[in-house]
Amino acid sequence: MSKIWLIISREYLTRVKNKTFILSTILTPLLFVGLITAVTFISVKNVDKENVAVIDRANILGGKLDNSKAVTFLFVPGVDSLNYKEKGYSAILYAPTDSSDTYRLVSKKQFGLIAEANVEDRINEAMENKMLKNKYNIDMQSLDSARKSAQKAKLDQAYYEGGEIKKGNSSLAYGIGYGSGFLIYITLFIYGSMVMRGVMEEKTNRIAEVVVSSVKPFQLMIGKIVGIGAVGLTQLLLWIVLIIGLSTAASAFLSPDTIQQAANASQQMPNASAGMASNTAKQFEGLKDTLGSANWLMIVGCFIFYFLFGYLFYASLFAAVGSSVNEDPQDAQALLLPITMPIIIAIVIMINAITNPSGSLATYSSMIPFFSPIVMMARIPFGVPGTVPYWQLLVSMSLLVLGFLGTTWISAKIYRTGILMYGKKVTWKEMWKWAFRKY
Amino acid sequence: MHLLELKNLKKYYATQKAVDDISFSLEEGSIFGLLGPNGAGKTTLLRMITGIFYPDEGEIIFNGKKFEPLSDNLFIGYMPEERGLYKKMKIGEQALYLGQLKGLSYKDALEKTKYWFRRMEMETWWGKKVEDLSKGMSQKLQFVITVLHNPKLIILDEPFSGLDPVNANIIKDEIHQLAKDGATVIFSTHRMEQVEEICNHIVLVNQGRKILDGTVANVKQQFKENLFSVQATNLPGTMFSEAFEVIKHNGSKLVVKIKNTSNSNEVLKYFIDNDIMIEAYNEILPSLNEIFIKLIEGTKNSRQFQKVA
Numbered sequence: 001m002s003k004i005w006l007i008i009s010r011e012y013l014t015r016v017k018n019k020t021f022i023l024s025t026i027l028t029p030l031l032f033v034g035l036i037t038a039v040t041f042i043s044v045k046n047v048d049k050e051n052v053a054v055i056d057r058a059n060i061l062g063g064k065l066d067n068s069k070a071v072t073f074l075f076v077p078g079v080d081s082l083n084y085k086e087k088g089y090s091a092i093l094y095a096p097t098d099s100s101d102t103y104r105l106v107s108k109k110q111f112g113l114i115a116e117a118n119v120e121d122r123i124n125e126a127m128e129n130k131m132l133k134n135k136y137n138i139d140m141q142s143l144d145s146a147r148k149s150a151q152k153a154k155l156d157q158a159y160y161e162g163g164e165i166k167k168g169n170s171s172l173a174y175g176i177g178y179g180s181g182f183l184i185y186i187t188l189f190i191y192g193s194m195v196m197r198g199v200m201e202e203k204t205n206r207i208a209e210v211v212v213s214s215v216k217p218f219q220l221m222i223g224k225i226v227g228i229g230a231v232g233l234t235q236l237l238l239w240i241v242l243i244i245g246l247s248t249a250a251s252a253f254l255s256p257d258t259i260q261q262a263a264n265a266s267q268q269m270p271n272a273s274a275g276m277a278s279n280t281a282k283q284f285e286g287l288k289d290t291l292g293s294a295n296w297l298m299i300v301g302c303f304i305f306y307f308l309f310g311y312l313f314y315a316s317l318f319a320a321v322g323s324s325v326n327e328d329p330q331d332a333q334a335l336l337l338p339i340t341m342p343i344i345i346a347i348v349i350m351i352n353a354i355t356n357p358s359g360s361l362a363t364y365s366s367m368i369p370f371f372s373p374i375v376m377m378a379r380i381p382f383g384v385p386g387t388v389p390y391w392q393l394l395v396s397m398s399l400l401v402l403g404f405l406g407t408t409w410i411s412a413k414i415y416r417t418g419i420l421m422y423g424k425k426v427t428w429k430e431m432w433k434w435a436f437r438k439y
Numbered sequence: 440m441h442l443l444e445l446k447n448l449k450k451y452y453a454t455q456k457a458v459d460d461i462s463f464s465l466e467e468g469s470i471f472g473l474l475g476p477n478g479a480g481k482t483t484l485l486r487m488i489t490g491i492f493y494p495d496e497g498e499i500i501f502n503g504k505k506f507e508p509l510s511d512n513l514f515i516g517y518m519p520e521e522r523g524l525y526k527k528m529k530i531g532e533q534a535l536y537l538g539q540l541k542g543l544s545y546k547d548a549l550e551k552t553k554y555w556f557r558r559m560e561m562e563t564w565w566g567k568k569v570e571d572l573s574k575g576m577s578q579k580l581q582f583v584i585t586v587l588h589n590p591k592l593i594i595l596d597e598p599f600s601g602l603d604p605v606n607a608n609i610i611k612d613e614i615h616q617l618a619k620d621g622a623t624v625i626f627s628t629h630r631m632e633q634v635e636e637i638c639n640h641i642v643l644v645n646q647g648r649k650i651l652d653g654t655v656a657n658v659k660q661q662f663k664e665n666l667f668s669v670q671a672t673n674l675p676g677t678m679f680s681e682a683f684e685v686i687k688h689n690g691s692k693l694v695v696k697i698k699n700t701s702n703s704n705e706v707l708k709y710f711i712d713n714d715i716m717i718e719a720y721n722e723i724l725p726s727l728n729e730i731f732i733k734l735i736e737g738t739k740n741s742r743q744f745q746k747v748a
Binding site for chain 2: 202205209211212213216
């Protein structure tokens with residue numbers, strides 16, 4: 001037992017102390033948060049305030065254009081194309097004097113795409129308002145208030161669970177399910193191939209023979225798998241902590257005002273003013289409400305379970321492949337295919353299952369160990385035991401644990417033969433024979 | 440006392456009888472040579488002794504008891520033919536790790552590693568990585584790692600390949616010292632001159648079978664052809680005797696083969712009787728190399744694949 005510990009700690013420490021590991025662990029969230037912060041910051045700061053003088057001889061616009069975030073319209077007399085710069089305007093907008101619809105924007109520099117679209121939107125809006133007023137005698141304010149009162153309808157999803165009504169939110173469940181399914185998919189590949197490369201390294205360096213003269217090959221394999229699994233868990237936790245920490249720091253750096261602005265800018269809503277703020281507040285309330293509706297303890301618990309056992313289930317298979325190939329990484333590619341296929345199929349099923357989490361495809365595949373880590377994780381956020389009855393969860397989990405014992409048992413047999421076999425290119429048929437021969 | 444006894448060991452692969460009914464035993468404290476051409480089954484045999492492979496049939500007795508790979512391999516140090524070390528790991532840490540895998544506590548491993556590094560003048564290597572070492576240097580490191588835990592049985596597969604004569608001598612002296620201190624050494628090679636220098640006892644295997652077993656002196660006696668070299672002044676052109684025949688005649692040097700009915704004194708008597716002045720007279724024993732080639736000759740040079748029922 002203490003030897004397995006030695007192996008685990010070596011596998012863990014050499015990887016965690018590795019410069020590449022430290023860099024990628026720190027840099028990934030830094031880049032992630034940094035990029036989002038930078039984009040937010042730039043998109044807010046980069047909007048130039050443009051003052052546009054409007055010359056409207058035919059009074060088509062009726063002396064009023066709503067200002068947008070990027071552009072302020074001013075109806076001032078005595079401005080012409082010669083002196084607009086001195087008077088502090090960045091452009092002049094000429095409204096048409098005849099029946100044509102061509103407006104002309106004169107400026108020293110090219111207007112940005114957003115500013116240009118802004119100007120066009122505002123003109124169209126003004127025209128619309130004017131037409132509504134002239135033809136139907138509806139003024140803007142009453143239309144707005146009518147709209148506002150009409151927007152009150154809201155779909156409140158609820159379902160029964162354990163005798164009490166719970167608030168449901170399928171889009172949140174969708175997001176969590178999708179996110180955790182993909183996370184497991186990616187980590188299976190990252191840490192699975194890390195196990196494979198580790199085994200190949202030991203084989204090509206011929207250290208395996210030295211080590212298996214001291215410990216059982218099985219101990220070496222399990223030590224490596226557990227060590228790398230611990231590395232994966234460490235990295236995952238560090239990422240979560242760093243992302244939360246950094247985004248807190250970033251939101252402190254960007255004042256709440258800026259964030260609000262960024263949110264507004266991205267929405268480009270015309271009626272931005274007072275209604276907007278209350279609207280966001282309401283949305284935020286709603287989000288808090290629905291976040292509270294998710295069973296976080298269950299989701300996080302299941303995520304850790306499926307992450308760990310999904311990894312363990314596949315890692316020993318990756319180890320078996322690593323032990324069977326020689327120096328040539330291309331041999332590994334061919335042998336890997338039967339292992340990567342189920343993972344890819346799982347993600348395809350998951351994308352389907354998430355739109356129909358109680359469907360028969362989703363239900364059955366979430367119990368097959370090859371797919372369950374990914375597919376079940378997509379279903380769980382929709383509710384346990386609402387969407388996923390307890391018996392399904394139990395069957396899925398126990399089959400995965402059994403599957404893990406099975407793959408490890410088979411892989412260990414392939415591994416102990418493969419790790420000492422040199423020079424020959426191995427086929428699946430031979431690996432199958434190794435797995436079932438007796439010693 | 441026998442430290443290790445192999446009884447009718449067999450290990451068959453799908454297409455080869457890698458080890459086919461081999462038995463021998465090892466005296467404690469001896470240096471034992473396991474010889475054989477490429478593909479004779481040496482590595483498979485050694486892997487069974489180290490517990491990496493289980494024999495299909497037969498028995499291994501270690502230290503008077505049935506060999507238990509898991510507990511007994513703590514008393515065995517194995518240096519495989521293909522040297523293996525973690526390339527990216529620091530040398531000191533590596534020695535500590537592999538020492539601990541052999542059952543040493545951290546403290547013991549540290550102490551022993553330091554002792555051996557000092558002894559082999561490797562102290563400056565501690566923080567370096569294996570990829571910084573030359574082939575000969577990593578060979579030396581591998582040797583240290585093999586003997587770190589004071590094994591009772593040290594198995595060295597081609598320990599001198601890649602070593603310069605100076606370093607080879609250092610390792611050779613260490614092997615002698617270890618044997619003197621009570622360790623038993625199995626030394627696998629196909630370099631016969633080293634075997635003659637180092638080993639007390641040899642076993643020759645070919646095609647999975649043992650074809651020779653004995654001490655070096657006995658084996659040489661067994662294969663001697665009763666050849667004597669004679670150096671003398673005033674040798675006559677032709678010589679006839681009941682006792683011997685001349686194989687080679689070159690100036691003052693003569694090689695004679697003594698007939699079965701005679702002995703070396705008879706030969707000497709002939710020269711004395713004929714008043715020939717003898718300057719040197721000694722027996723020519725075959726080298727292990729010659730014995731090896733003689734025994735292996737006639738079998739196919741490379742191992743053939745065959746169906747194993």
